[in-house]
Amino acid sequence: MNGQAIARILRDYGVEASSALRASISQYVDLLLKWNQKINLTSITDPKEIVGRHFGESLFAIHAVPLRTRSLVDVGSGAGFPGLALKLMLPETKVTLIEANTKKAAFLSEVARQLGLDSVTVLRARTDDIDPSGLAAKCITARAVGQFDRLLEWSRCGLAPDGQIVLWLGIDDATKVSASQGWTWSQAIPIPKSARRILQVGCPK
Secondary structure (H helix, E strand, C coil): CCHHHHHHHHHCCCCCCCHHHHHHHHHHHHHHHHHHCCCCCCCCCCHHHHHHHHHHHHHHHHHHCCCCCCEEEEECCCCCCCHHHHHHHCCCCEEEEECCCHHHHHHHHHHHHHCCCCCEEEECCCHHHCCHHHCCEEEEEEECCCCHHHHHHHHHHHEEEEEEEEEEEEHHHHHHHHCCCCEEECCCEECCCCCCEEEEEEEEC
16 A cells, blocks of 8 residues: 555644654555455455554554554454554554464464564454453453453553553443443543544553
């Protein structure tokens, strides 16, 4: 995909894309569409929409939260959003991607390999099978994973004392999450180009 088009789309999400970032995203999109022909990674197949909905919405968090961390754990990574997309702009961050589906986990590993991304660990597992107490993550991310009570209970044990969880949610789910006991939640952050998707940032009390 054309680098100028990528830069133009990402600008709507507050992201000024370097030439290196544009090249990585273009390569990522090509891999995503190629693998998507064999396994269900995304229902979105228009490259421009992929850049906006997947990369733009993921990278928006870096400046909106703001998100600066050395240790990030992404739950239910799927095709790599937001976790692997964030790695592209946070190269020094150690990223752990948790994905139970074998083929999706293989895709994540292949993207990291082809894009030359260091300090990326792909765990083919469910969170229920992972002891979170040893993670000490500065940030846990999740996008549209559901089962929020279980996710928050698990995340509480997986976060460092000053860690936070960042969730990509629809408005209805955000209302439920913000009522969760034992957490302090920031004001919802609207995601650009969307009427009903927001970012929710929380810290354990």
